[in-house]
Amino acid sequence: MKPLILLDLHAQSEHQQSAPTLMFFGDPHGDLEPVIATVEYFRPEAIVLLGDIQARRPLHIELGPILKLTEVWFIHGNHDTDSVEDFDNLFGSQIADRNLHGRIVEIAGYKVAGLGGIFRSKIWDPRQPIEKAAFQSSDAMRRTMKREERWRDGISRKHRSSIFPADYLQLLRSGPADILVTHEAPSAHAHGWQVVDELAETLGVQLVIHGHHHESHDYLAEGMQSAAAPFRAFGVDMGSHLAWPLGPQEETGSGGPV
Ligand SMILES: [Fe+2]
Numbered sequence: 001m002k003p004l005i006l007l008d009l010h011a012q013s014e015h016q017q018s019a020p021t022l023m024f025f026g027d028p029h030g031d032l033e034p035v036i037a038t039v040e041y042f043r044p045e046a047i048v049l050l051g052d053i054q055a056r057r058p059l060h061i062e063l064g065p066i067l068k069l070t071e072v073w074f075i076h077g078n079h080d081t082d083s084v085e086d087f088d089n090l091f092g093s094q095i096a097d098r099n100l101h102g103r104i105v106e107i108a109g110y111k112v113a114g115l116g117g118i119f120r121s122k123i124w125d126p127r128q129p130i131e132k133a134a135f136q137s138s139d140a141m142r143r144t145m146k147r148e149e150r151w152r153d154g155i156s157r158k159h160r161s162s163i164f165p166a167d168y169l170q171l172l173r174s175g176p177a178d179i180l181v182t183h184e185a186p187s188a189h190a191h192g193w194q195v196v197d198e199l200a201e202t203l204g205v206q207l208v209i210h211g212h213h214h215e216s217h218d219y220l221a222e223g224m225q226s227a228a229a230p231f232r233a234f235g236v237d238m239g240s241h242l243a244w245p246l247g248p249q250e251e252t253g254s255g256g257p258v
Contacts, residue, residue, distance in 0.1 A: 019042055019043045019044055019045070020042055020044045020045075020243035020244065020245075021044060021045050021046070021108045021109065021110075021243075021244060021245060022044060022045065022046050022047070022048065022107065022108050022110065022112075022179075022243070022244040023038065023039070023042065023044040023046075023047045023048075023241050023242070023243050023244070024047070024048050024050060024181065024209045024234075024236055024241060024242045024243075024244070025038070025047060025048070025049050025050060025236065025240075025241045026050055026211050026214070026216070026235075026236035026237045026238045026239060026240045026241070027050060027051060027052035027053070027077060027079075027211045027212065027214065027238040028049060028052070028053050028054065028055075028238065028239075029052055029053075029054050029079065029238055030053075030054040030055065030056050031238075031239070032053075032055065032062045032063060034239045034240075034241075035047070035049070035063070035066070035241075036063070036065050036066050038241055039066040039069055039070050040065070040066065040069065042243070043069060043070065044070055044108075044243070045070065045071065045108040046070055046071035046072075046073060046107045046108040047070050047071070047072055047073065048073045048074060048075070048100070048107070048112065048114075048181050048209075049072075049073070049074035049075070050074075050075060050077070050181060050182075050183060050209065050210065050211030050212075050236055051074070051075050051076050051077025051078075051079075051080065051116055051117075051183035051211045051212065052077030052078065052079040052080060052183070052211060052212065052238075053074060053076070053077070053080055053090055054079055054080060054082070054086045054089075054090075055086075055089040055090060055093070056085075056089070057089060058088075058089050058092065058093040058094065059072075059074075059089060059090055059093035059095055059096075060093045060094040060095045061093075062089075063095070067095075071107065071108070072095055072098055073098045073099075073100055073105070073107060073112070073114075074090075074098055074099060074100065074116075075099065075100050075101050075114045075115065075116035075117075075181055075182070075183055076090060076091075076099060076101060076116040076117060076161055076183070077116065077117070077118070077161065077183045077211060077212060078117060078118040078161045078183070078212070079161075080161055081157045081158055081159075081160045081161040084157070087157055087160065091160075099114070099116065100112060100113070100114025100116070100181060101114050101115065101116035101117065101167065102114065102115070102116075102167040102168075102170050102171050103170075103171065103174060104171070104174050104175070104177045104203075110178040110179050110244075111176065111177040111178045111179070112177065112178065112179045112180075112181060113171055113174070113175070113177040113179065113180045113181070113199075113203050113205065114171075114180075114181050114182075115163065115167075115168065115171060115180070115181070115182045115183070115184070115196070115199065116161070116163075116182075116183050117161040117162055117163045117183055117184075118161065118162065118163065118183060118184055118212070119162070119163050119184060119193065120159070120162040120163075122134060122159075122162075123135050123141070123159060123162040123163070123164055124162075124163065124164065124165050126163075126193050126194070126195040127194075130165045130168070130169070133164075133165045135164060136164065136165045136166050137164050137165070137166035137167075138154070138155050138159070138160075138164055138166075140166075141155050141159065141164075142154055142155050163184070168195070168199065171199065171203075172199055172202050172203070174203075175202060175203035175204055176203055176204040176205075177203040177204065177205050178205055178206060178207070179205055179206070179207045179208075179209070179244070180196075180199065180200045180203060180205045180207070180208045180209075180231075181208075181209050181210070182196055182208065182209075182210045182211075183210065183211050183212045184196055184210060184212060185210045185212065185213055185233075185235060186200065186208050186210065186219075186233050188217075188219040188224045188225045188229075188233050189210075189213060189215075189217070189219075189224075189235065191213065192210075196208065196210075200230070200231045201230050201231070205231050206231055206232065207231060207232050207233075207234070207244065208231050208232070208233045208234070209233075209234050209235075209236060209242060210233070210234075210235050210236070211235070211236055211238075213235055214237050214238050215235050215237055216234075216235055216236055216237040216240050217233070217234060217235035218234055219232070219233040219234065219235075220232055220233070
């Protein structure tokens with residue numbers, strides 16, 4: 001595994017060094033300008049959007065200026081199913097196949113696992129055993145619905161961004177991986193989830209990066225995570241990014257995502 005590094009958009013000295021390999025972006029909520037500007041500046045090999053993208057036009061059009069500069073990947077967030085436009089501009093875009101949800105993809109030399117969406121108790125409250133979930137899969141839910149209750153002949157648009165046990169389990173059994181990206185937070189966050197930790201540990205990842213909460217956290221540096229934890233966790237705020245590998249200063253626990 002390569003060493004860890006954090007970069008700042010305005011850190012000229014860092015820019016003069018080699019380009020970062022991977023960059024992770026907090027929830028854009030329709031504003032992709034910071035993503036475009038950061039990619040044009042740093043030229044990372046690949047980027048991952050951490051959900052709640054809500055592109056105002058199809059994502060491949062919004063990110064058109066950087067599609068030839070970097071490899072674009074994403075997970076979806078709960079707000080990506082808020083409206084038909086939010087949904088179609090992501091899941092109907094020409095780069096919809098770059099969704100990492102429920103799978104592991106080798107990106108820039110790292111095996112990156114993705115868990116998009118959020119936990120909704122109507123589907124699965126992860127504080128309860130997984131076998132007690134109301135629905136194990138979107139197919140199982142769809143089968144209980146009348147034709148007129150369906151959206152585009154499937155489950156409701158809202159629950160297209162709910163985490164189903166089947167998606168979680170499929171990912172859990174797909175390891176190992178190096179990095180886990182999630183929309184929901186791991187348990188180090190006050191509103192995080194133990195099952196995210198369990199997923200990370202089973203996959204054997206070194207790093208978990210999440211969005212959703214609009215907060216930047218370096219959980220280890222902030223004392224919210226033990227140095228003995230099996231993985232290091234970061235939260236990334238909207239409009240912010242985290243670069244991987246991290247720098248030597250972050251190895252000692254100083255600094256945080258920008
Ligand atoms: Fe969210």
